[in-house]
Amino acid sequence: MSETNAPTPAQKTALAPDVRRLDERAARAWTERMAVRPLGDGRYAVDSQSGATYVVDLTERSCTCPDNQIRHxxxxxxxxxxxxxxxxxxxxxxxxxxxxDACGIETFVPEDDDEPHLCAACRLENGDVVRDREADDRLVVVRVTPERADEVLIEGVGETVADYPTNADYPADDLVAEVVYLSDLTRSASPRRYSFPLSRLERVDDAEIVDRDLREQVPAATQE
Ligand SMILES: [Zn+2]
Ligand SMILES: [Zn+2]
Incomplete structure (x- = not known):
């Protein structure tokens, strides 16, 4: 291995604090066997090593244990x-x-959100530039819908997004993304929207090639 690939001091990291230097409470928080279960609304049940279960309320910064209740x-x-x-x-x-909803990996989402749940890797935002994996076209995301590919009819075709021949390789329960062609954006003030299965789209890093003006034009151009 060459010396030039050696990590810099800033890239070296510890995976846990040095518990020998922590005060006793902090050290026990790291090393004791506990199980934490989220209860919602900022509350968590903590099953302690001793067998007792306490409830921590993070918004109140309180716990039902004697150390917090009596000794504060x-x-x-x-x-x-x-x-x-x-x-x-x-x-x-x-x-x-x-x-x-796209790849199945566990992720954390807002507690009271009805939107589709997408992890950071699968999430596409309005205005993101993506690549069509089939035709290699550049597209701009208008909206990721909560509808499945086998529920959305393509206007004028009479087939669902899932049944459309070039979508055969993508899951029928894929979420549907509405997109416009990047090339259409330069030509038309109200480019036509197309529906794609989400996993057919791949976010591309060349978003910077798109004029800022062009990106800002997307929401306005697609209002109906
Ligand atoms: Zn406590
Ligand atoms: Zn995902």
């Missing part, structure tokens, strides 16, 4: 909930666990 300490249970959120073992207040 920021107890090991409150600290443990914080650690588990930071390490993404449990969702932060206001979030809940859900499977990504």
């Amino acid at each position: 300490n920021r107890c090991k249970h409150i600290r443990r909930v914080g650690i588990e959120i930071t390490t993404r073992r449990v969702p932060a207040p206001g979030k809940r666990a859900a499977s990504c």
Whole structure:
């Protein structure tokens, strides 16, 4: 291995704090066997090593254990909930666990969100430039709908998005994304929208090639 590939000091990282240097509560929060279960509304049940279960309320910064209730300490249970959120073992207040509707990986989504749940890798935003995996065209995302490919009829064709021949390789329950062709944007003030199965689209990093003006034009151009 060449010396030039050696990590810089800034790239080296510890995976846990040095518990020998922590005060006792902080060290126990890291090392004791506990289980944290999200209850919603910023509350978490903590099953402690001793067998007792306490409820931590992060918005109130309180815990039902004696250390917090009687001695008013920021107890090991409150600290443990914080650690588990930071390490993404449990969702932060206001979030809940859900499977990504596109790839199935577990992700954290807003607690009261009816939108499709997409992980960071699958999420497409209005204005994102994507590549059509079949035709290699560049498209601009107008909207990711909550509808499935086998539920959406293509106007003028009479087939669902799932049944459309070039979509045969994509799942029938894929979410449908509405897109416009990047090339149409330069030619028309109201380019035609097309419906694609989400997994047929791949986000591309050459978004910067698109004029800022062009991107801002997308929402206005597609209002109906
Ligand atoms: Zn506690
Ligand atoms: Zn995903």
